[in-house]
Amino acid sequence: MSQASTQGESPLTPAAALAVLREQQRVVSSRLGAYIWIITASWGVAWLFGFLAIWLMDAGIGGLVLPTWLGWTIFAVLFAAAIVVSAVLGARSGRGIRSNSANSFTGAVYGTTWAASMIAVSVLGAALLTRGMTAQLADLFYPSAYTLVVGVLYLAAAAIWRVVQMIVAGAVLVALAAVAPFFGHPTNYLLFAIVGGAMFFTLAIAGAVRIRSAVSHG
Amino acid sequence: MAELDPVIHAQARLRITAALATLAEGESIAFPRLQELLDMTAGNLSTHLRKLEEADYVLVSKTHEGRVPITYLGLTRAGRRAFEDYTESLRQLLGETA
Numbered sequence: 001m002s003q004a005s006t007q008g009e010s011p012l013t014p015a016a017a018l019a020v021l022r023e024q025q026r027v028v029s030s031r032l033g034a035y036i037w038i039i040t041a042s043w044g045v046a047w048l049f050g051f052l053a054i055w056l057m058d059a060g061i062g063g064l065v066l067p068t069w070l071g072w073t074i075f076a077v078l079f080a081a082a083i084v085v086s087a088v089l090g091a092r093s094g095r096g097i098r099s100n101s102a103n104s105f106t107g108a109v110y111g112t113t114w115a116a117s118m119i120a121v122s123v124l125g126a127a128l129l130t131r132g133m134t135a136q137l138a139d140l141f142y143p144s145a146y147t148l149v150v151g152v153l154y155l156a157a158a159a160i161w162r163v164v165q166m167i168v169a170g171a172v173l174v175a176l177a178a179v180a181p182f183f184g185h186p187t188n189y190l191l192f193a194i195v196g197g198a199m200f201f202t203l204a205i206a207g208a209v210r211i212r213s214a215v216s217h218g
Numbered sequence: 219m220a221e222l223d224p225v226i227h228a229q230a231r232l233r234i235t236a237a238l239a240t241l242a243e244g245e246s247i248a249f250p251r252l253q254e255l256l257d258m259t260a261g262n263l264s265t266h267l268r269k270l271e272e273a274d275y276v277l278v279s280k281t282h283e284g285r286v287p288i289t290y291l292g293l294t295r296a297g298r299r300a301f302e303d304y305t306e307s308l309r310q311l312l313g314e315t316a
Contacts, residue, residue: 012229014222014311020229021305024236028255032240096251098290100244 030211032097035089037207040200042085046078048197051143051189053078058139058186106160113156117149139185143192148177165203172199222311225273226304230258230266235275238293239301246279246292267291275300 012020056064057071066074099107125133125142133141151173158166176195180188226235237256241247247255253263270276275297279290293301 012227012232014308017222017227017232018305018308018312020232021236021308024233024256025240028237028240031255096248097241098246098248099242100246103242103244 032093033207034211035093037204037211039082039086039089040207041204042082044197044200044204046082047200048193050075050078051193051196055186055189055193059190110153110157110160114153117153118146121145121149136185140181140188143188144177144180147173147180147192147196151175151177165207169199169203172196222307223300223304225269225275226300228266230262231270233258234263234266234270235293235297235301235304238276238291239298241292243298244292246277246290249289249291252291270297273297273300 053066053071053074056066057068058065060066121142125138125145128141129138151170154166154170154173156170157163158170172195176192180191183191226232233256234252237252238247249260249263253260256263267276267278271278274294277292277294277297279292281288281290
């Protein structure tokens with residue numbers, strides 16, 4: 001945009017004004033959300049390759065069976081990396097933006113709910129193990145229980161911050177968590193890898209395309 | 219039909235108000251970040267922000283982060299309502315139904 005056009009004194013027709021208004025809001029939203037697709041893609045990598053690694057520990061393809069320690073290490077490293085990417089890029093997106101106390105309260109409650117529910121799932125799993133849950137059942141219980149909680153939290157985020165993509169992500173994860181145990185172990189892990197990975201990558205690509213078009217118009 | 223609000227109906231102030239309206243209600247943004255998002259010079263941005271502040275559309279709050287003084291800007295309730303009314307007036311003028 002030229003310097004002259006930003007002086008603010010040139011007469012605007014209503015059509016031009018509405019175009020300026022919409023363009024400005026689109027540019028700001030896409031710049032503020034410029035990193036979201038990278039964050040989403042990092043979760044796609046974690047789900048696809050993390051769960052694939054666990055599946056390979058038990059299923060194996062063509063004689064390739066991953067040692068247990070390696071499978072869990074890949075899983076842990078990829079999920080930890082996605083958490084770090086989300087935290088760092090999330091902070092960069094929000095740089096210079098200050099929330100009010102009501103929004104801070106919502107954020108704090110939501111964040112704490114994540115931590116509390118994750119701990120609750122692990123305690124529930126431990127309780128079931130002490131009451132005789134077998135290792136085979138645990139392989140069905142843990143991924144589904146965690147994924148169910150994540151899906152519900154995504155849906156809560158969609159409701160609080162009105163993000164349509166989160167409805168898609170939440171609904172897919174809730175359905176995946178509910179259905180996966182029917183396929184038995186270790187196929188359930190393959191399902192988490194493929195469905196979870198594909199969902200995050202689809203949202204990441206859609207987000208990247210949106211940013212690209214906003215930048216090329218902006 | 220309502221007249222278009224002259225405080226908002228000027229390209230620079232329209233851009234500033236539209237940008238601030240994308241933030242959630244009650245959120246505010248640091249001056250340098252807003253300047254970066256709008257691609258405006260600091261002088262130009264300050265001039266138009268002053269007019270928006272005089273109309274009570276923008277709340278300017280100065281604070282410190284460590285030793286660095288920092289200015290945050292956000293729409294007031296009146297500013298957000300004025301922007302919504304302005305957008306609605308434009309739509310009506312252009313025959314877009316609400």
